[in-house]
Amino acid sequence: GDSVTQTEGQVALSEEDFLTIHCNYSASGYPALFWYVQYPGEGPQFLFRASRDKEKGSSRGFEATYDKGTTSFHLRKASVQESDSAVYYCALGDQVTGNYKYVFGAGTRLKVIA
Amino acid sequence: GALVYQYPRRTICKSGTSMRMECQAVGFQATSVAWYRQSPQKTFELIALSTVNSAIKYEQNFTQEKFPISHPNLSFSSMTVLNAYLEDRGLYLCGARDEGQANSDYTFGSGTRLLVI
Numbered sequence A: 001g002d003s004v005t006q007t008e009g010q011v012a013l014s015e016e017d018f019l020t021i022h023c024n025y026s027a028s029g030y031p032a033l034f035w036y037v038q039y040p041g042e043g044p045q046f047l048f049r050a051s052r053d054k055e056k057g058s059s060r061g062f063e064a065t066y067d068k069g070t071t072s073f074h075l076r077k078a079s080v081q082e083s084d085s086a087v088y089y090c091a092l093g094d095q096v097t098g099n100y101k102y103v104f105g106a107g108t109r110l111k112v113i114a
Numbered sequence B: 001g002a003l004v005y006q007y008p009r010r011t012i013c014k015s016g017t018s019m020r021m022e023c024q025a026v027g028f029q030a031t032s033v034a035w036y037r038q039s040p041q042k043t044f045e046l047i048a049l050s051t052v053n054s055a056i057k058y059e060q061n062f063t064q065e066k067f068p069i070s071h072p073n074l075s076f077s078s079m080t081v082l083n084a085y086l087e088d089r090g091l092y093l094c095g096a097r098d099e100g101q102a103n104s105d106y107t108f109g110s111g112t113r114l115l116v117i
Helices: none
Strands: A005-006 A010-014 A020-021 A023-024 A030-037 A045-050 A056-059 A064-067 A076-077 A086-096 A100-104 A108-113 B003-007 B010-012 B019-026 B030-037 B044-051 B069-072 B076-081 B090-097 B112-116
Touching: A005 A086, A010 A020, A010 B069, A020 A056, A023 A030, A023 B003, A030 A064, A045 A056, A086 B112, A100 B030, A100 B044, A100 B090, B003 B090, B010 B019, B019 B030, B019 B090, B030 B069, B030 B076, B044 B069, B044 B076, B076 B090
Parallel strands: A010 A108, B010 B112
Antiparallel strands: A005 A023, A020 A076, A030 A045, A030 A086, A056 A064, A064 A076, A086 A100, A086 A108, B003 B019, B019 B076, B030 B044, B030 B090, B069 B076, B090 B112
């Protein structure tokens, strides 16, 4: 079945550091790809999406480019802030046996130290 | 805009009792509703997908007998956790979308956090 792999379980950075969180996917179809952010005690918030090869999604300084060749959708930010500390989830949306469903990665906990 | 409200936000139930949670879609037609569970320190697992006027499809490891779902109209869905035990604690997330809109995404609520004591 479809799956999403996030390589990093936890990332610790200092403010103004460059962020990369790796996301690779496996899907039977041509999925849409998403990034969500979750703060403590809350549900996941939509960051952005991309639905075709080479499309770039972005929001709040975060960005990721859909790469069908490497089946990746890595999250990047040029300069992180302490307020970016949260758990980040990569997800795909795919039609499976007639139903459109999301599959989430395991999540990456980002800790930014001031 | 499209919004999804879930209530209660947090709830505590005694082991062996049941808990019902609700999901309300505002600003769009929720033809399809997905219920997820996030156990502590884990990711979001799909419990079931519900489409109005169609059978509810449960994922492996989740059953209607344990997680009965109701989806009676285009704005509302509910799910009950029957005979809740410690392993059922976590954040229950409802996502809804309008299948009639091309390329529509799921809009998620903030979740219902279930604590079992």
